[in-house]
Structure formats: C-alpha cells, structure tokens
Amino acid sequence: MPVPTVTWQGGLDGRLEIIDQTLLPGEYRLISCDDVQSVWDAIKQLKVRGAPAIGVAAAMGTVVGLRTLSPAAPESALFAKLKEVTDYLATSRPTAVNLFWALDRMKSAAEKMRGRGTKAILDGLLQEAKTIRDEDAAMCRAIGRHGAPLVPNGGGVLTHCNAGGLATADYGTALAVLYSAHEQGKRFKVYADETRPLLQGARLTVWELMQNGLDVTLICDNTAAHVMKEGRVQMVVVGADRIAANGDAANKIGTYSVAILAKEHHIPFYVAAPSSTFDLSIPDGSHIPIEERAAEEVTQGFGCRTAPEGCQVYCPAFDVTPARYIAAIITERGLIRKPTTAKVAKHFK
Numbered sequence: 001m002p003v004p005t006v007t008w009q010g011g012l013d014g015r016l017e018i019i020d021q022t023l024l025p026g027e028y029r030l031i032s033c034d035d036v037q038s039v040w041d042a043i044k045q046l047k048v049r050g051a052p053a054i055g056v057a058a059a060m061g062t063v064v065g066l067r068t069l070s071p072a073a074p075e076s077a078l079f080a081k082l083k084e085v086t087d088y089l090a091t092s093r094p095t096a097v098n099l100f101w102a103l104d105r106m107k108s109a110a111e112k113m114r115g116r117g118t119k120a121i122l123d124g125l126l127q128e129a130k131t132i133r134d135e136d137a138a139m140c141r142a143i144g145r146h147g148a149p150l151v152p153n154g155g156g157v158l159t160h161c162n163a164g165g166l167a168t169a170d171y172g173t174a175l176a177v178l179y180s181a182h183e184q185g186k187r188f189k190v191y192a193d194e195t196r197p198l199l200q201g202a203r204l205t206v207w208e209l210m211q212n213g214l215d216v217t218l219i220c221d222n223t224a225a226h227v228m229k230e231g232r233v234q235m236v237v238v239g240a241d242r243i244a245a246n247g248d249a250a251n252k253i254g255t256y257s258v259a260i261l262a263k264e265h266h267i268p269f270y271v272a273a274p275s276s277t278f279d280l281s282i283p284d285g286s287h288i289p290i291e292e293r294a295a296e297e298v299t300q301g302f303g304c305r306t307a308p309e310g311c312q313v314y315c316p317a318f319d320v321t322p323a324r325y326i327a328a329i330i331t332e333r334g335l336i337r338k339p340t341t342a343k344v345a346k347h348f349k
Contacts, residue, residue: 005166006048006056006133012067012126016060018048021166025207033057036065036085043092043099046198050167051241051277052136055098058089059129062106063122065089071119078118082110094289095250095318097242097279102132137170139274142332147177147237147272150330153186155234158224158262160193161252162204163239163272173239173272175208177330182214190216191227195252197298197315221254228265236262237330240273247323247339248285249273253316259325268327275331275348283341285320293317 005019016033022045023029031047033039039061042048048057065085069078086103093099109128113121151157157178164175171179178190190209195201202218209216219227227233236258240249249255249271262269282288295313299305307313329336329344336347 004133004137004169005050005053006060006169008060008063008126008130008133012063012122016057016064018042018057019166020047021049021204022047024166024203033061033064036061036088039064040089040092043089049200050162050239051096051098052140052168052173052274053166054093054096055102055276056129056133056136056169058092058099059102059106059132061089062086062103063126063129066122066125069118069122071122073118075114075118075121078121079110079114082107093291095241095291098276101276105132133169136168136274136276139276139332140168140171140173140176141180143173143272143274143330144171144176144180146332146334147270147330148180148184148186150235150237150268150270150328151177151181151186151188152234154188156189156191156227156232157235157237158191158193158227158233158258159205159236160201160238160255160258161195162200162208164205164208166204166208167239173274173330174237174270175205177237177270177272178209178214179212182212188215189232190214191219191224191233192216193219193221193224193254193258195254196221197301199301200252224258225261225265228261228267233265233267235268235270237270237272240271240277241318242288243271243273243278243329244282244284244288245278245280245344246284246341247326247329247336247344248288248320249323249326249329250285250288250290250318250320253319256319256321259321263325269321269325270328270330271321271326272330275333278344278348280344280348285322288318288320290319291317
C-alpha cells in the first residue's frame with residue numbers, strides 16, 4: 001500500500017486515518033475518523049474491513065473516543081468512558097474476533113495503568129494502539145515467510161475475498177504468502193474470485209495485486225470449479241475472520257464452497273491468519289456468530305437494482321469452513337497441518 005490501511009497521525013491530539021475501501025478501485029482516498037461515531041460507521045460500512053485491520057481501527061478508535069476527556073479528569077471518569085466507548089465499538093460487527101480482542105486488550109492495558117492518572121493512561125493507550133498495529137504488521141510478514149514455501153512455482157493459486165494489505169496493518173495474511181513467494185523469485189498466476197455481493201475480490205484484491213506487480217486474473221465466483229477442473233489451480237489460500245479451537249474457520253461467504261471444490265479436485269486449501277484471529281474460547285465453528293448484511297447489498301449493490309423490489313433476501317456475510325477441509329492454517333508461528341483441537345492447542349502452548 002502507498003500508505004498503511006489504518007494509521008495514526010500525530011500525538012494524542014492527532015487523528016485516525018483510513019483508506020476508504022468502499023471507493024476502490026475507482027478512487028483512492030484517505031479519510032479521517034475524528035469521533036467514535038465515525039469509527040463505528042467506518043467499520044460497519046466496510047470503509048475499513050478485514051479482521052486484523054478492524055482490530056487496529058478499534059484500538060485506535062478507543063483513543064478517539066476517550067480524548068474528549070480532560071487530562072485532569074479523575075480516573076473514574078476515564079474508566080467509565082472507556083467502558084462506554086468499547087461497548088459501543090463492539091456493536092459494529094459481530095464475526096471478526098480481532099475487533100473484540102483489540103478492545104479487550106485496550107481495557108486490559110488501561111487496568112494495568114490504573115493509579116497513574118488520566119493523562120498517563122491516555123498516552124499509554126495511544127501507545128498500546130500503535131503497538132497493536134506494529135505487531136500485526138510483524139505477524140503479517142511472518143505469515144508470509146511461513147507460507148511462501150507452499151506456493152507452487154509456475155503454478156496457479158486461487159484466493160477468495162481480500163486478505164491483503166487492505167485487510168491488515170501492512171502486508172496481508174493470505175496475500176502475504178503470495179507477496180513473500182513473489183519476492184523470493186517464484187512466478188505463478190493468481191486467480192481471484194470476484195466475491196459477491198460486494199466484490200472485494202474484484203475491487204480490492206485484483207487492484208492490490210496489480211499495484212504490486214503480481215500476475216492476477218479475475219474470475220466470477222462460479223468459475224472456481226471450472227478453473228480447478230482445467231488444472232489451472234494447484235493451491236487455494238484465504239484469510240479468516242475467526243478460527244475456533246478445533247480449526248474451523250469463518251471467512252467471507254463463499255469460502256466454504258471453495259474449500260469443498262478444492263477437496264473434490266485434490267487441491268490443498270490453506271487458511272492464513274494471525275494468532276489474534278483465533279478464538280480458543282469456542283470449541284468449533286458452530287459457535288461463531290455470522291453477521292447478516294442488508295438486503296440492498298444483494299438487490300441493488302453499487303446503486304444498480306438487479307432484483308425485483310420487495311423480494312426476500314438472505315445475505316450472510318460469512319460462512320464457516322470445517323477444519324477437515326483445511327490442509328494447514330498458516331500463522332506467524334508456523335503451520336498447523338490438518339488442524340484439530342489438540343494441534344491448535346499445542347501450536348499456542
């Protein structure tokens with residue numbers, strides 16, 4: 001990315017800036033989020049999206065929501081406001097666990113600084129938010145290094161939705177694997193599903209890969225089986241928004257279909273995600289909350305009506321791929337091959 005997807009400019013009186021992803025690829029625009037409402041709206045409206053990027057935005061959004069306090073305010077006022085802000089941001093989207101992980105981390109950081117005074121806590125929370133961003137960037141690079149050996153030199157790779165720099169603090173998760181392999185000299189063709197209904201693959205992944213000089217071809221979602229049958233694809237790699245303790249992985253709607261197709265065609269299916277995307281508090285994917293989006297995203301996406309007025313619509317934003325379809329989960333710590341509850345627990349022990 002020319003600039004990071006989510007960044008903080010200046011000190012405590014600075015501003016949160018994000019790339020407005022709803023405008024891409026037609027327009028590249030940085031926008032400022034100057035109050036907690038604008039941060040909530042940016043997450044809800046997908047101006048910032050992708051589990052890691054949402055987590056970073058939520059951490060920085062916490063600071064945005066708190067800085068209306070006077071540095072001389074009592075700590076009791078700060079902690080009351082902290083609960084108000086984090087509870088509110090937590091209502092923006094339900095599936096990406098990084099959102100809740102980041103908010104919990106900000107609350108924990110504040111508790112550790114209790115007694116130092118409001119000004120010191122505010123400064124410390126800004127630093128914590130920046131640290132979350134820096135750690136995510138480092139994890140993305142490590143995911144790329146661990147995943148690069150899996151990429152077939154001279155082969156084809158299919159990806160679904162967008163799990164690149166636009167979805168993270170720096171380098172991506174699934175796309176980090178491809179960027180790292182490309183930097184090592186491997187040459188391969190990427191097939192990017194368009195990713196209905198909001199076309200994150202077409203608008204974001206293809207744009208991002210083209211910006212970085214990778215060989216990418218856009219396909220309709222319903223073309224995935226065909227390119228696999230033709231032998232054009234030797235690997236599938238996707239990101240994730242929440243991974244259960246047994247390795248079941250929630251990702252953009254349509255990922256489950258791709259995993260089934262990959263298994264049918266004997267193509268390894270990989271999930272790339274940082275440790276912050278794992279939710280070890282839930283045993284399996286049946287406990288992952290699935291966000292439902294507005295019907296208008298299907299019936300009149302991007303302002304063009306494509307379905308009759310008044311028709312019934314079911315629009316889940318995510319689905320869950322069972323661990324049995326996953327060849328390996330790629331994290332910043334390495335690979336969890338054929339994930340199970342025991343293997344995931346061992347990986348993070």
